[in-house]
Amino acid sequence: MTLNADLSRRIYTDMWRIRLFEEEALRQTSLGTVKGTLHTYCGEEAIAVAICAHLRDDDYVLGTHRSHGHCLAKGAPMDRMMAELFGRATGSCRAKGGSMHIADFSRNILGANGIVAGGIGPGTGTALASRIRKSDQVSVVFFGDGAAARGPFHEGLLFGSLWKLPVIYVCENNGYQQWVPRKNVAVVDSVADMAASYAIPGVSVDGQDLEAVYEAAGEAVDRARRGEGPTLIEARTYRFYGHSLGDMEEYRSREEVDDWRENRDPIKLFSAWMKERQWLGDDEDEAIRAGAAAEVAKSVAYAEESPLPDPEDVLTDVLDTEWRVSA
Amino acid sequence: MTLNADLSRRIYTDMWRIRLFEEEALRQTSLGTVKGTLHTYCGEEAIAVAICAHLRDDDYVLGTHRSHGHCLAKGAPMDRMMAELFGRATGSCRAKGGSMHIADFSRNILGANGIVAGGIGPGTGTALASRIRKSDQVSVVFFGDGAAARGPFHEGLLFGSLWKLPVIYVCENNGYQQWVPRKNVAVVDSVADMAASYAIPGVSVDGQDLEAVYEAAGEAVDRARRGEGPTLIEARTYRFYGHSLGDMEEYRSREEVDDWRENRDPIKLFSAWMKERQWLGDDEDEAIRAGAAAEVAKSVAYAEESPLPDPEDVLTDVLDTEWRVSA
Amino acid sequence: MRTIALRDALREALHEEMDRDDSVFVIGEDVIAHGGPYTVTQGIVDKWPDRIFETPIAEAGIVGLGVGAALAGMRPVVEIMYVDFITCAMDEVVNQAAKMRYMTGGQASVPIVIRLPCGPARLVAAQHSQIMESWFMHVPGLQVVAPSTPYDAKGLMKTAIRSPDPVAFFEYKALYVSEGEVPEDDYVIPFGKADIKRDGEDVTVVAIGGMVPRALEAGIALEDEGYDIEVVDPRTLAPLDMETICESVRRTGRAVVCEMDSSFAGTGAEIAAALAEQCFHDLRAPIVRVGSPHVPMPFAEELVNVTVPDSAAVCGAVRKVMA
């Protein structure tokens, strides 16, 4: 799939959908309608959209604590996502998961994950399932640069490589791990270089450059679908907001943030890139933004109108209580 | 420290002490006097002795399930070790640990470990203690090639590197992980190459070649003592007996084992190496062997004469019950 | 009916289920070589070479992969060589496998079976002898199974494999070679149904896993003293069939709860506490728990012998509640 005008506009639309969805969610938390914690993806949108552009509906995606973007890019309905953040019965997870566990199995989005690196093993396991079933579904696991420190990263990649599983490991290296700069706690600069220990390709790309991510992802997905095994993609990026709600951001300077927002905003950069190619006019640009804003507004309305969960629901979904064993 | 005649003979003696201790322990298990399981180090002796030759009494050693060699090389009294295998009250661990947990804190041998890779984190932690106390004690952690698959290997090396801790990671790569050939379950041939992910030196040496291990260890220990951080040493080796008692060894051929025993026995090789240099005569050689055999015999006598543990001891050593908090 | 060992019954269940359902597969360390240390996975590689995965030593990875495969609709049967090593994968068990259905509001199903060989056997000391069923009971979303006979082992393993939710399947190593009658045909044992292994009138002895044969031995020994004990085997600890247990205690008025593990905050604590709540007015004597002292497993035989509760310990407890 080449990055033509049509596809680019669709991808671009998704970037705005993510950005505006999250900025609205942030606004709602300040109103107290959205409770709990929120980890926003703003600034990192190019990664999810470029990668998911290569995926089929039946491909698997596993996320992190910062997964609104992954979900929207993979096609999760926005209204149910917003309802989840609002804690409504109509939410993607029926108000049981919230932002950190948002999932939409109808699109094979197998869930955000509150455990750093928690998705890496399971995402390798979905790829093992593809392999056993001889399907050509691929799996994509997103994780932060912090996750590369944890044992399950190491063990997951080893398994992926050992059995040449159709999985793409996407490290969103935003340079921070909660309130700690990566450089304080890492010993190698590039996560991609660690691929060597697992004898798989490791590529490092500019995560703000949609085209770069798109190309790396295309190769990785093709490779996986052909049965040639995993790829580790490191996308260098930046988060525009704090780690989660209430972050005072003492660990980075206002200038640094402003510089990224000004000069390295993936939405701005991609808009300019399309305009250079005459693939996007100013009006269209504005229409796309407005369309995304309207969808977000609709999702808020949907959430607001949705019922609160029934307190009795607290007891359901622990086990499948319908199930009875039969010989 | 250079490998002179004197030191070589001491090292050579230790190799025989380990070999004969274990062969006697095996014999005792067949008699039923030593119970429980045993993982023998026979065939791998050069590694422990070459490395421990560089260590001071106050340096730390942490082992594996296969640690008789590590203990003897670091100076644990043989009689108490044999008594431990016999399950006697005079054993190194007072009959509470057995072969898999043998330890001698009087020599800073902090214990064999029944968990694969279980010593890597703690051995990095003893090095952290040295660093905080500004002592120049180094720590050595031994582990098998199987351990390099586990998360704690990855996490431990990351910490060691991050804080430039005085620790030497020694991977005894004997090509098998219980009953599975390493090549079936690994994706990189050399464990040493994985050091790159942790930005520390990784060296691979012939573990049957005492001189080679001795030199690599010397550099690593010096480096650690100078405060320059960890080294990962991979020593390629082979175990002469089964993984543990009762191993039917279906996963390897008789020829392969015979070939190693015949041509790659570290004791034979080192004996020949010394003789080449005129550092060892045939008589001396025999005397060293006989001396080790006598020590082993004495250790058996010691164990046999030692009392069985008092059943009431089962309740002690869970916590330090003498301790009382005081302001 | 033919008599086979517990490990053979497990193997048979596995083969039958793999035959029945293509989505069942096996993953674990040394599961091809010898069929694992306990031979339970023997023969699978010959029939289904593409559905058995022998792994590096990486328990977190093994369980993590199992969870993912299960999420994708497969039915992994994971072997952890010793339950002690599941400590290396508790995030995968608790935060991934057990909670996934709930966190996703019912979207996820995680049909994974984690086989956990447990308990003392030979002299392998503290890091190879644990049991720890109570940890798993305490985790909502997990089912906990602990068969004591070859018959139960086969029927419960088949149920475990067919279950849409995760199962921690405890296999007492000391019972692997114990023999019993096992039908050759397909049968399942539902979860949450205790089994009365011996009828009796005087005392209800609830015995778990490896303690069941010891309680039955005690039953014979106590006959001479004129005590007729009933032995109830819960078979599954989550769900736990308190109904059957309470029904028995209401009849006998006395209860002894036996586990092989340390009883402090153990499995028996839940059973005893539930009995104290539900059968208070029927109890004629305090409930007595039998278990090991609260110590790690020692090495030497003389020490192990006083650590692991035997039938004499059960007899002692029965005498106490009858006194």
Added chain:
Amino acid sequence: MRTIALRDALREALHEEMDRDDSVFVIGEDVIAHGGPYTVTQGIVDKWPDRIFETPIAEAGIVGLGVGAALAGMRPVVEIMYVDFITCAMDEVVNQAAKMRYMTGGQASVPIVIRLPCGPARLVAAQHSQIMESWFMHVPGLQVVAPSTPYDAKGLMKTAIRSPDPVAFFEYKALYVSEGEVPEDDYVIPFGKADIKRDGEDVTVVAIGGMVPRALEAGIALEDEGYDIEVVDPRTLAPLDMETICESVRRTGRAVVCEMDSSFAGTGAEIAAALAEQCFHDLRAPIVRVGSPHVPMPFAEELVNVTVPDSAAVCGAVRKVMA
């Protein structure tokens, strides 16, 4: 006496102990930035920059290093950001820290304190709200501490740091900002001594950690109904002071056991089972346990509110045992 928050009391204990003993040091994620999410380690970096280590995200490594440092004579205070993440390091806790003294026949001492912020607080759902004290109780070789007041928090933390054996130190997140009187001077609270937080005659309410204030609230509410409850706070769960608890139950003849966690195979199970064994003849009503239902923590407030037991739940249980 001055009044400070529980988190400040913990911080003070930490500072005092670091001052007192050079071998105490702090290690954990984000412990320098802000002093961690709970600010407990604030200020340490300024006074002892070489004795605080901010780590990569690697719990197994963190605890593993702590164990090793402790074996070498240091006294690490490890912060695990949420107790839920200790599942990533259970081998290090169980097989390394807890068993080391025993396996080595008493040679090893592992004076490590593992701080485990726990329980519901804000709406962070299933992977950030667990408690799981009962897991740690069940592991021989561990000490388990769960303070409910700033006073206890300071005194118990100091004891924990001085202890030669590993401590799992549970900090209820919901209590961090709760205030109470705390002496400025050095004092310690021995392990294994329960504290009667309220005297009463009718019912013994054993309350753990975050349930203590709720039980005390219930105590006030129940006065109007004419029920006078005694609230016993065990403070340490291992060792567990059954003596004080039993002494109270012998007086009141009635017991309610409250925990914030799921009560199935939870902490309260052990206490209730022990009471049923030791106070059988004094009990005038069945022991009732209060805890959360056996479900993972949901997200929405409406669901959380019916999951976490409150003072009304305590009142309900008291009414039940008084009926």
